[in-house]
Amino acid sequence: MTHFTKGEFVLEYRGELINSLESNRRHRVYHNNLKGFMFDFIWHDKFWTIDAARDDGTLGRLVNDDHINPNCKMKRIIVKGKPHLCLFALRDITPLEEATYNYGNADCPWRSKWTKYGMDTDTNRLESGGTSGDVTQCTQHSQQKSASHIHVTESGIEVDSNCLESDVASGDDHHCTQHSQHESSFCNQAWNCFFNVFYNIVNVKSPQCTLHYTSVFKDTGSPHCLLT
Numbered sequence: 001m002t003h004f005t006k007g008e009f010v011l012e013y014r015g016e017l018i019n020s021l022e023s024n025r026r027h028r029v030y031h032n033n034l035k036g037f038m039f040d041f042i043w044h045d046k047f048w049t050i051d052a053a054r055d056d057g058t059l060g061r062l063v064n065d066d067h068i069n070p071n072c073k074m075k076r077i078i079v080k081g082k083p084h085l086c087l088f089a090l091r092d093i094t095p096l097e098e099a100t101y102n103y104g105n106a107d108c109p110w111r112s113k114w115t116k117y118g119m120d121t122d123t124n125r126l127e128s129g130g131t132s133g134d135v136t137q138c139t140q141h142s143q144q145k146s147a148s149h150i151h152v153t154e155s156g157i158e159v160d161s162n163c164l165e166s167d168v169a170s171g172d173d174h175h176c177t178q179h180s181q182h183e184s185s186f187c188n189q190a191w192n193c194f195f196n197v198f199y200n201i202v203n204v205k206s207p208q209c210t211l212h213y214t215s216v217f218k219d220t221g222s223p224h225c226l227l228t
């Protein structure tokens with residue numbers, strides 16, 4: 001059984017890196033469903049967005065929010081001067097478990113539940129959901145309600161991270177920035193972890209392991225991703 005161990009690189013949230021000007025433009029023109037794929041973050045004191053609205057077959061864009069008990073967290077890693085958003089396992093992830101991360105304190109409509117008295121927003125959980133050092137997703141524009149899932153199954157994982165692969169393989173200098181107080185220690189740890197784990201995944205695991213986007217449709221009608 002393949003599983004992810006705590007601290008292991010899981011996958012990259014891939015998409016188009018755009019600046020705030022272009023991001024604002026797309027926020028204006030995109031349908032709400034597409035806005036949910038825009039991951040806004042701060043880098044070098046500026047707002048940037050990874051726009052994963054286009055379905056390029058990669059899996060990072062399909063990982064759902066869990067602000068209560070996520071098993072992954074998003075980290076920003078700088079490779080060749082460009083930020084990449086990568087998910088790392090917060091704890092061991094077992095086969096068939098859905099991969100999730102905390103989108104942050106964004107106004108996520110699915111976190112509210114209807115009661116007989118009306119909408120009940122779980123504010124306490126929202127406040128405690130963020131962890132210092134995490135990169136969190138700004139999803140305040142999204143009204144999309146679908147729920148794709150990424151699960152771990154028996155055989156393993158293949159990570160579609162071409163740019164990461166080539167960057168890692170190049171052995172070039174890199175620097176990491178993380179907008180938190182724990183910047184430098186995280187950077188070193190994350191990069192080491194990232195390098196080792198990614199190398200491990202690509203070079204060791206992939207012959208037996210494939211991360212599949214399946215055509216399994218469950219109750220939500222959304223496609224689900226299985227690690228098989």
Ligand SMILES: C[S@@+](CC[C@H](N)C(=O)[O-])C[C@H]1O[C@@H](n2cnc3c(N)ncnc32)[C@H](O)[C@@H]1O
Nearest residue numbers: 036061062063064065110142144145146147148
């Ligand atoms: C980056 S996409 C995640 C993949 C998406 N679920 C799909 O099927 O394509 C973000 C969008 O997924 C949906 N989503 C994420 N987490 C969710 C959750 N816990 N419950 C319901 N919908 C969620 C929201 O519509 C959000 O805008």
